[in-house]
Amino acid sequence: PPPPPAAAQPEPSASPAPAPPAEAEAGACNPLDGDICITAAKQETVGEGHTQFTGFVDVRFGDARLQADDLDFHVTPKPDGTSARRIEAKGSVVFLRGEERLTGDRLEMDLDSGVGVFNNAMGYAQPGIFVEAPKIERISADTYRIHGGRFTSCSQPNPRWRFGSRSATLKVDDKVKAKHVIFRVHEVPVFYFPYFIYPIQQDQRSSGFLLPHYGSDEVRGRNVGGAFFWAMGRSLDQTFAVDYYSKWGWGFGHDFRYRRKSPSGGDFRSFFNRRVSEGGGSVWEHDLNWNAQQVLPGRLRARVRVQDSSTQEFRRRFLDDPDAMFNRRRIRSFSLQRGFALGDVQLLADSNETFYAGQEQILQHLPSLSMSGAPRKHKATGLVLQYSAQAERLARFSSDDESHVSYSRYDLNPRLSRPLSAAFLQVTPQIQARYTRYGVSNDPETEAEDFSGPPVDRRYLEGSLSVRGPLFSRIFVTPGNGYSERFKHVVGPQVTWTYRSRIDNYEALPRFGYDDRFPGTNQIYYALEQRFYAKRPGRSGKLETWEFLNWTIGQTYYVDVAASAYDPGYVSAIFGPEGEPAHYSPIQTRLRLAPASRLNANFNLEYDVNYRLVKSLGLSVRAESERAGITANWSRYKTPQQNQVGPVLPHDSVRGDLRLSLIPKHLTVNGTAYYDFDRKQLATLVARGRYDVQCCGLIVDVARRDFGGGQIVWSKTFSIELANIGSSGSFLGTQPMPGAGRGFP
Numbered sequence: 001p002p003p004p005p006a007a008a009q010p011e012p013s014a015s016p017a018p019a020p021p022a023e024a025e026a027g028a029c030n031p032l033d034g035d036i037c038i039t040a041a042k043q044e045t046v047g048e049g050h051t052q053f054t055g056f057v058d059v060r061f062g063d064a065r066l067q068a069d070d071l072d073f074h075v076t077p078k079p080d081g082t083s084a085r086r087i088e089a090k091g092s093v094v095f096l097r098g099e100e101r102l103t104g105d106r107l108e109m110d111l112d113s114g115v116g117v118f119n120n121a122m123g124y125a126q127p128g129i130f131v132e133a134p135k136i137e138r139i140s141a142d143t144y145r146i147h148g149g150r151f152t153s154c155s156q157p158n159p160r161w162r163f164g165s166r167s168a169t170l171k172v173d174d175k176v177k178a179k180h181v182i183f184r185v186h187e188v189p190v191f192y193f194p195y196f197i198y199p200i201q202q203d204q205r206s207s208g209f210l211l212p213h214y215g216s217d218e219v220r221g222r223n224v225g226g227a228f229f230w231a232m233g234r235s236l237d238q239t240f241a242v243d244y245y246s247k248w249g250w251g252f253g254h255d256f257r258y259r260r261k262s263p264s265g266g267d268f269r270s271f272f273n274r275r276v277s278e279g280g281g282s283v284w285e286h287d288l289n290w291n292a293q294q295v296l297p298g299r300l301r302a303r304v305r306v307q308d309s310s311t312q313e314f315r316r317r318f319l320d321d322p323d324a325m326f327n328r329r330r331i332r333s334f335s336l337q338r339g340f341a342l343g344d345v346q347l348l349a350d351s352n353e354t355f356y357a358g359q360e361q362i363l364q365h366l367p368s369l370s371m372s373g374a375p376r377k378h379k380a381t382g383l384v385l386q387y388s389a390q391a392e393r394l395a396r397f398s399s400d401d402e403s404h405v406s407y408s409r410y411d412l413n414p415r416l417s418r419p420l421s422a423a424f425l426q427v428t429p430q431i432q433a434r435y436t437r438y439g440v441s442n443d444p445e446t447e448a449e450d451f452s453g454p455p456v457d458r459r460y461l462e463g464s465l466s467v468r469g470p471l472f473s474r475i476f477v478t479p480g481n482g483y484s485e486r487f488k489h490v491v492g493p494q495v496t497w498t499y500r501s502r503i504d505n506y507e508a509l510p511r512f513g514y515d516d517r518f519p520g521t522n523q524i525y526y527a528l529e530q531r532f533y534a535k536r537p538g539r540s541g542k543l544e545t546w547e548f549l550n551w552t553i554g555q556t557y558y559v560d561v562a563a564s565a566y567d568p569g570y571v572s573a574i575f576g577p578e579g580e581p582a583h584y585s586p587i588q589t590r591l592r593l594a595p596a597s598r599l600n601a602n603f604n605l606e607y608d609v610n611y612r613l614v615k616s617l618g619l620s621v622r623a624e625s626e627r628a629g630i631t632a633n634w635s636r637y638k639t640p641q642q643n644q645v646g647p648v649l650p651h652d653s654v655r656g657d658l659r660l661s662l663i664p665k666h667l668t669v670n671g672t673a674y675y676d677f678d679r680k681q682l683a684t685l686v687a688r689g690r691y692d693v694q695c696c697g698l699i700v701d702v703a704r705r706d707f708g709g710g711q712i713v714w715s716k717t718f719s720i721e722l723a724n725i726g727s728s729g730s731f732l733g734t735q736p737m738p739g740a741g742r743g744f745p
Contacts, residue, residue, distance in 0.1 A: 035061060035062065036059065036060070036061045036085065036111060037059070037060045037061070038053060038057065038058070038059050038060075038071075038073070039056075039057075039058045040053035040054065040055055040056065040057045040058070040071070041054065041055020041056055041057075042054045042055045046072075049074060049075040049076060049077075049083075050072065050073070050074055050075075051072070051073045052070070052071070052072050052073075053070070053071045053072075053073065054069070054070050054071075055069075056069070057069070057070065057071040057089070059071065059087070061111050062114075063097060063098070064095065064096065064097040064114070065095075065096045065097070066087070066089060066093070066094070066095055066096070066107070066109075067092075067093070067094040067096075068089035068090060068091060068092065068093045068094070068107070069090065069091030069092050070089070070090045070091055071087055071088070071089045071090075072087065072088040072089075073085070073086075073087055074086045074087070074088070084110070084112065085110070085111040085112055086108070086109070086110050086111065087107075087108070087109055087111060088106075088107070088108050089106065089107040089108075089109075090105070090106050091105070093105065093106065093107045093118070095107065095118070095123075099124075099125070100123070100124070100125050100172065101123045101124045102118055102121055102122075102123035102124075102136065103121065103122055103123055104118040104119055104120050104121035104122070104136070105119050105120040105121075106118070106119040106120070107119070109138070114138060114140065114141055115137075115138060115139055115140070116137070116138045117135065117136070117137050117138075118135070118136040118137075118138070119134065119135060120134055121133060121134075121135075121136045123136075125144075125170060125172055125173075125200065128153050128200065129151060129152075129153060129170070129176065129198070129200045130151065130152050130153070130154070130155065130159075131144075131146060131149055131150070131151050131170065132149065132150045133146045133147060133148055133149030133150070134147065134148050135147040135148070136149070142171060142172040142173070142174075143169065143170070143171055143172070144169070144170040144172075145167070145168075145169055145170075146165075146167070146168045146169070146170060147166075147167055148164075148165075148166060148167075149164065149165060149168055149178075150162050150163070150164040151163055151164075151165075151168070151176060151178075151198065152695070153695040153722065154694060154695035154696070155694070155695075156694070158186075159695070160185065160186060160693060160694075160695060160696060161183070161184065161185050161186075161695070161696055161722065162183075162184055163178070163181050163182065163183045163184065163193075163196065163198070164181070164182055164184070165178035165179055165180055165181045165182075165196070166179060166180045167179055167180075170200075172200075173200065173201060174199075174200065174201055175197055175198060175199050175200060175201070175207075175208065176197070176198040176200060177195075177196075177197050178193075178195070178196045178197075178198070179194070179195055179196075180194060181193040181194075181195075181196040183211075185720075191211070191212065193209065195209075196208070196209060197209060198722075207228075207229060207230045207231045208228070208229060209226065209227070209228050209229075210226065210227045210228070210229055210239075211226075211719065211720050211721065211722065212224055212225060212226035212719075213225055213226075213717055213718065213719035214717065214718050214719070215701070215715060215716055215717030215718065216715065216716055217703075217713055217714060217715030217716070218713045218714070218715075219247065219248075219317050219318075219713050219715075220245040220246075220247055220248045220318065220715070221245050221246030221247030221248065222245075222246045223243055223244060223245040223246070223717075224243070224244055225241060225242060225243030225244070225251070226241070226242060227239050227240060227241035227242070227253070228240045228241075235258060235259040235260065236257070236258045236259075237256075237257055237258075238254070238255065238256050238257075239253070239254070239255040240253070240254055241253035241254070241255075245273075247276075248273060248275045248276065248318070249273065249274045249275050249276045249282060250273070250274045251271060251272065251273045251274075252271070252272045252273075252274075253269070253270065253271045253272075254268075254269070254270050254271075255267070255268070255269045255270075256268045260294070260295075261295075263293055263295070263301075264293060264294045264295050265292065265293065266290075266291065266292025266293065266294065266304075267289075267290070267291055267292070268290045268292065269288070269289045269290070270286070270287075270288050270289075270290075271286065271287045271288075272284060272285070272286045273285045273286070273314075273318065284310075285309075285310040285311065285314045285318075286308070286309065286310050287308070287309045287310070287314070287315070287318075287319060287324075288306050288307070288308045288309075289306070289307055290304060290305065290306035290307075291304070291305050291306075292304050292305075296336075298338070299338055299339065300336055300337070300338050301336070301337045301338065302334075302335070302336050302337075303333070303334070303335045303337070304333070304334050305331060305332075305333045305334075306331065306332050306333070307327070307329070307330065307331045308330050308331070308332060309324075309330065312328070312355050315327065316705075316707070317705075317707070317713075320686070320701070320703065320717075322655075322672045322674065322684050322686050325684060325705075326674065326683075326684075328354055328355045328356060329352065329353065329354055329355075330351075330352075330353040330355075331350070331351070331352055331353075332350060332351045333348070333349070333350035333351075333352075334348070334349050334350070335347060335348040335349075335350075342371075342373060343371050343372050343373035343374070343387070344371065344372055344373075344374075345369075345370070345371045346368075346369070346370050346371075346372075347367055347368070347369055348365050348367055348368040348369075348370070349365060349366060349367040349368070350364065350365050350368075351363075351364045352364070359398070359399050360397075360398075360399040361396075361397070361398050361399070362395070362396065362397040362398075363394075363395075363396055363512060363513070364394065364395040364396070365392055365393070365394060366393045366394070366395055366406070367392070367393060368390060368391075368392040368393070369390065369391045369392070370388065370389065370390040370391075370392075371388070371389045371390075372386075372387065372388040372389070373385070373386050373387045373388075374386060375417075381418075382418055382419070383416060383417070383418050384416070384417045384418065384419065385414070385415070385416055386414075386415050387412075387413065387414040387415065388411075388412075388413045389411065389412045389413070390409070390410070390411045391408075391409075391410050392408065392409045392410075392411075393406070393407075393408055393409075394406065394407055394408070394409055394510075394512050396510075396512060403451075405440065405451040405510070407438060407439035407440040407451065407510060408437075408438075408439035409436065409437065409438055409439065409510075409512070410436065410437040411434070411435070411436045411437075411515075412434070412435050412436075413432060413433070413434045413435075414432065414433060415430060415431075415432040416430065416431055416432070417429065417430035417431075422469075424469050424470045424471045424472075424492075425467070425468070425469035425470050425471070426466075426467070426468040426469055427465070427466070427467050427468075428465070428466040429463075429464070429465050429466075430463070430464045430465075430466070431461070431462070431463045431464075432461075432462045432463075433459075433460075433461050433462075434458070434459070434460055434461075434462070435457070435458070435459050436457065436458040436459075436516075437455065437456075437457055437458075438455060438456050438457070438458070438509060438510050439455050440452065440453060440454075440455065440456075440510060441453035441454060441455065441456035441505075441508045441509070441510070442507065442508050442509065442510055443508075451510055453508065456505060456508050456509065458503060458505070458509055459501075459503075460500055460501045460502075460503055460518075460520065461500070461501045462498065462499065462500040462501070463498075463499050464496060464497060464498045464499070465496070465497045466494070466495070466496045467493075467494070467495045467496070468492065468493075468494050468529075469492050469493070470492060470493075471490055471491070471492035472490070472491050472492060473488060473489060473490040473491075474488070474489050475487070475488050476488075476489070483534065483536075483595070484534035484535050484536055484546075485535065486534070486535040487532065487533065487534050487535075488532070488533040488534075488545075489530070489531075489532055489533075490530070490531045490532075490533070491528070491529070491530045491531075492528075492529060493526065493527065493528055493529075494525075494526070494527040494528075494529055494552075494554065495524065495525070495526050495527075496524070496525040496526075497523075497524050497525075498521060498522075498523050498524075498525070499521070499522050500518065500519075500520050500521045500522075500563075501520055502520035503518075503519060503520050506519055506520070514568045517566050517568070519562060519563050519565065519566065520560065520562075520563065521558065521560055521563030522558070522559040522560045522563070523556050523557065523558045523559060523560070523563055524556065524557045524559070525554060525555075525556045525569075526554060526555065526556075526557070527552055527553060527554025527555070528552070528553055528554070529550070529551070529552045530549075530550070530551045530552075531547060531549070531550050532547070532548055532549035532550075533545050533546065533547050533548070534546050534548050547594070548593065548594055548595050549591075549592070549593055549594075550590075550591070550592045551589070551590070551591045551592075552589070552590045552591075553587065553588070553589040553590075554587075554588050554589075555584060555585055555586070555587045555588065555609075556569070556584075556585040557583060557584060557585075558581075558582075558583055558584075558585070559583075561581045561582065561583055562581050563581075564581045564582050564583065564584075564585060565581050567585060570585060570586060570588060570606060571604070571606055571615075571616040571618075571637070582610045584609050584610065586606040586607055586608045586609065586615055586616075587606070587607045587609060588604075588605070588606050589603075589604070589605050589606075589607075590602075590603075590604050591603040591604075598622075598623065598624035598625065599622070599623050599624070600621075600622055601619070601620065601621045601622070602618070602619070602620045603618070603619050604616070604617070604618040604619075605617050605618075613638060614636075614638065615637065615638050616635075616636065616637045616638070617634070617635070617636040617637075618633070618634070618635045618636075619632075619633070619634045619635075620632065620633045620634075626661070626664075627660070627661040627664060628658075628659060628660050628661065629657075629658070629659040630656070630657065630658050630659070631656070631657040632654065632655070632656045632657075633654065633655045633656075634653075634654040635651060635652075635653060635654075636651065636652045636677075637651040637652070651678070652676070652677040652678045653674060653675060653676045653677060653678075653683075654674075654675050654677070655672070655673070655674050655675075656671075656672070656673050656675075657670075657671070657672050658670065658671045658672075665692065666691065666692050666693065667689075667690070667691050667692075668689075668690050668692075669687065669688070669689050669690075670687070670688045670690075671685070671686065671687040671688070672684070672685075672686045672687075673685045673686075679708075681706050681708070682704070682706055683705070683706050684703070684704065684705050684706070685703065685704040686701070686702075686703045686704075687701070687702045687703075688700070688701050688702075689702075695722065696720060696721060696722050697720070697721040697722075698718075698720055699718070699719045699720070699721065700716070700717070700718055701715075701716070701717040701718075701719075702714070702715070702716050703715045703716075
């Protein structure tokens with residue numbers, strides 16, 4: 001979420017003295033010691049080295065200016081032959097330097113060093129801090145020591161918030177460091193800080209404590225947390241956080257972020273929770289979200305990604321981000337990549353764990369060395385060549401049958417194509433060969449997978465011919481149409497024939513990824529595609545072509561019926577109960593409607609003609625405006641089962657995201673909800689309300705979680721953000737913490 005709007009920068013509430021009278025301004029300046037210039041209504045020499053000015057007094061020295069009702073100017077000789085120059089100003093004293101404004105009853109200042117003392121002073125310092133104190137010392141050109149002061153970024157006569165301290169140091173355009181601080185909202189004490197840093201830099205990247213947050217729910221209990229933000233540089237920072245949960249113990253968070261020349265940058269966020277167990281002991285749990293990319297010497301590019309929680313239960317019950325709650329994967333990945341003239345080379349080590357229905361599956365590359373060449377066209381012949389090659393050490397574990405296997409795999413896959421195109425027709429023939437060497441094999445006679453056999457090879461040739469067209473089009477002219485005065489409709493077929501040679505030892509091949517599941521096939525994919533275009537005003541105001549509707553409906557016919565048992569081109573990749581073969585795939589339709597850049601809808605459906613069943617359905621809608629936005633996604637998946645009446649419905653849920661700006665720039669509401677139609681259960685509801693005023697923001701987070709069995713848990717969190725400073729936010733999820741002053745310039 002964005003930080004609260006920066007406070008305005010008006011003059012301090014105690015305005016400077018009125019402008020000098022015209023006759024005083026017109027009069028000649030009285031130069032004293034060269035660099036000091038004084039104008040006044042009356043001037044009198046009181047004694048040696050002592051001159052008194054009364055009436056309206058205006059003093060200019062260096063880059064500063066001083067105004068007062070009365071002023072005494074003292075010049076005292078020094079033993080080294082120089083003179084010490086000192087002033088004493090009384091009555092409506094105003095000190096001005098750049099954007100600094102200080103007013104008070106009395107000021108004593110050494111003009112040579114700029115050191116001085118203000119009494120009963122108030123004022124303003126760039127870029128947006130108001131201060132009031134009985135005594136303010138100016139100890140250098142950009143440093144003030146404040147005794148018993150009160151600070152705020154609110155410019156109202158009665159500030160909405162302020163903090164007071166016994167002693168503080170203000171560095172202009174940097175920070176305020178204060179001790180024994182009491183934070184007040186409308187004069188009501190809210191927080192106490194033994195030490196507090198308030199950033200006042202233009203980029204708001206000063207180190208300091210972030211404001212704490214408070215919350216409660218039935219699982220974690222009451223909680224309070226705070227954080228310290230360390231701005232190590234313009235593009236480097238760390239955040240350290242501590243949370244306490246009355247039922248779950250202590251939590252510790254750390255976030256390290258950096259940015260370098262694009263594309264280098266990273267964010268390493270970690271959270272550790274020491275939870276009190278039922279037996280009286282403690283259990284350590286964690287959530288890690290690391291994501292970084294770094295360009296190294298020698299044109300190497302390194303990537304690291306970690307998305308890991310100690311347990312699924314901890315993720316569901318403890319994390320605040322809805323996406324993280326329902327994430328069923330644990331990812332750890334590291335790679336090195338470098339581009340060469342012939343292609344890209346990558347070294348990868350990773351581990352992907354998936355949890356489903358109480359089971360766990362782990363797939364690992366330990367490691368994988370791959371080389372791939374992007375499509376490269378030969379100008380003379382028009383042939384396009386691309387290839388991929390891998391040498392890998394793979395490991396797979398499944399908790400279903402407690403199987404664990406580790407083996408090598410070598411794979412080579414060159415592809416050659418020759419695209420041919422005309423105005424209304426596109427034809428692309430392609431041929432590819434594939435050789436794969438597996439370090440183990442599966443015994444097809446065993447009921448479960450048994451990877452104890454000798455190494456096995458897989459070889460196949462594949463040829464395909466893709467035809468798009470002939471295309472037919474028609475233009476409709478509709479004068480006076482409010483949407484567009486010209487429409488174009490383009491319709492045409494798509495046909496792709498694919499032949500893959502038979503793999504005789506298919507059942508003996510280890511299954512690691514979808515690349516290992518390709519059976520021999522002889523199939524034809526046929527579809528009808530329709531596109532609708534309109535002439536619409538673009539960003540420049542000129543008419544541009546806009547595709548507002550795209551609809552494709554297609555199906556695959558398997559000449560070799562055994563190939564239909566698995567086809568990754570469909571959501572329901574395994575057809576029929578337990579992958580029973582059939583000549584016809586489900587009818588697949590994809591529809592995209594986008595009447596405007598901020599309004600679109602996508603609809604996908606697969607209808608199994610063999611079982612007369614809608615197997616999968618997906619619908620997404622997005623609508624955005626300046627004051628509101630909504631996104632909804634509905635997905636539904638059915639599987640026909642043998643010996644059962646009707647299909648099984650393993651998945652039928654909808655997710656909705658809502659954004660409302662009820663009062664622009666002041667009151668916003670964001671929410672996310674998951675609803676499970678099969679269980680008739682509102683699984684999760686997360687909402688955030690934010691109220692921003694001129695100098696602060698109030699944030700309330702509310703979450704509802706349904707853990708099943710009638711256990712519904714509500715949680716609430718409250719935090720405050722001030723101008724130039726943010727709240728400690730939350731480490732519990734993948735969304736960024738809501739702290740202002742943490743962004744990179």
